[in-house]
Amino acid sequence: KAGVTQTPRYLxxxxxxxVTLSCSPISGHRSVSWYQQTPGQGLxxxxxxxxxxxxxxxxxxxxxxxxxxxxxxxxMNVSTLELGDSALYLCASSKGAEAFFxxxxxxxxV
Amino acid sequence: xxxxxxxxxxxxxxxxxxVTLSCTYDTSESNYYLFWYKQPPSRQMILVIRxxxxxxxxxxxxxxxxxxxxxxxxxxxxxxxSQLGDTAMYFCAFMTENxxxxxxxxKGTRLHILP
Numbered sequence: 548k549a550g551v552t553q554t555p556r557y558l559x560x561x562x563x564x565x566v567t568l569s570c571s572p573i574s575g576h577r578s579v580s581w582y583q584q585t586p587g588q589g590l591x592x593x594x595x596x597x598x599x600x601x602x603x604x605x606x607x608x609x610x611x612x613x614x615x616x617x618x619x620x621x622x623m624n625v626s627t628l629e630l631g632d633s634a635l636y637l638c639a640s641s642k643g644a645e646a647f648f649x650x651x652x653x654x655x656x657v
Numbered sequence: 658x659x660x661x662x663x664x665x666x667x668x669x670x671x672x673x674x675x676v677t678l679s680c681t682y683d684t685s686e687s688n689y690y691l692f693w694y695k696q697p698p699s700r701q702m703i704l705v706i707r708x709x710x711x712x713x714x715x716x717x718x719x720x721x722x723x724x725x726x727x728x729x730x731x732x733x734x735x736x737x738x739s740q741l742g743d744t745a746m747y748f749c750a751f752m753t754e755n756x757x758x759x760x761x762x763x764k765g766t767r768l769h770i771l772p
Contacts, residue, residue, distance in 0.1 A: 580759070590748065590762035603759050637702060639760070644690045644709075644752060646760060648702035 549573065551640045551649035559655045565626040568652045572619050572640030578602075579621040580646065581613060584635040593636075596621055628656045659684040661751050663763035670739055671771050677724075678734045678766045680749030686710075688754035691725065693734045696765075697745040705747070708732065710754075736768075744770045 552571040560566050572579050580603075581593040592605040596615035613623040619640075625632055633656045639646040660683045670676040682691070693705040708716045708725050715723050720740075724733045736743055749763040 582760075582762075589764045592759050592761070595759060605759070635700060639702075644754075645704065645707065646752075647704070648694075650699065650701050653700075 551638060551647055553636075553638050553649035553652050555652060556650065557653045557655075559657060560628050562628055562630060562656055564628050565624060566628060566654060567622055567624045568636055568638075568654070570621045570623075570638030570640075570649060572621070572638075573642070573647055576640040576642045576647075577619055578641040579615055579619065580639045580641065581621070581623050582637045582639065583607075584637055584651070585633075590637070593623065625654075630656050632656050659686070659689075659751050659753070659761050661749050661761050661763035663749050663766050665766045666764070667767040667769070669769040669771055672739060672741060674739055675735060675737050676739055676768065678736075678747050678749075678768065680732045680734070680763055682730050682732065682749070682751050684730070684751065684753075686753050690752045690754070691723075691732045692750040692752070692760070693721070693723070693732075694748045694750055694762075695743075695745045696748065697742075702748075706734065739770050741770050741772060744768060 554569045578597045580595040584590045595603040599615045610626045615621045635651045637651045638649045662681045689710045691708045695703045706718045720737045722735045746765045748765045751761045
């Protein structure tokens with residue numbers, strides 16, 4: 548059974564650009580969550596989607612957005628990138644009270 | 658709001674020893690889930706063990722066990738017969754029963770297993 552797949556694994560972007568990250572959940576999982584991990588703030592919840600609907604959102608600015616498709620794949624977008632957006636972005640796929648994480652996308656903003 | 662606190666930023670133990678990682682949390686909920694996740698240098702977040710708050714029995718997974726004290730809001734992880742492969746960041750985490758799938762993580766404990 549394939550795990551959670553995140554693409555790309557690494558990204559380097561310039562301030563002001565936008566970026567789109569992708570997450571393919573485990574087959575049969577309809578819930579996808581996104582987290583930002585930084586050395587200073589640790590792991591912070593961004594948002595969660597279930598059956599194409601955003602059910603929950605963390606305390607991030609509107610530059611951070613996401614969506615989920617009918618096949619449960621999810622994308623998150625960050626517009627007008629700032630240096631502080633440099634982080635590891637983790638996606639989690641859930642079924643019941645158990646979340647399985649992808650290997651993350653390391654985003655570096657220069 | 659729920660919070661999770663891990664008071665040990667870093668720990669080191671010798672291989673084959675037993676180590677206990679501490680975690681406390683704060684919530685007004687009565688039913689919830691608690692987790693320990695392991696994040697090795699590969700960055701993959703791996704679920705180590707899960708505890709349902711309504712279960713009094715402490716969860717166990719092979720060499721990993723927890724000491725869940727609901728009244729004290731404490732959830733420690735014990736690793737027995739530690740192995741070099743246990744070297745990683747360990748995160749204590751919390752999720753409410755309503756399963757909104759929002760996991761709240763502690764800051765983590767960096768564990769070094771020394772040969």
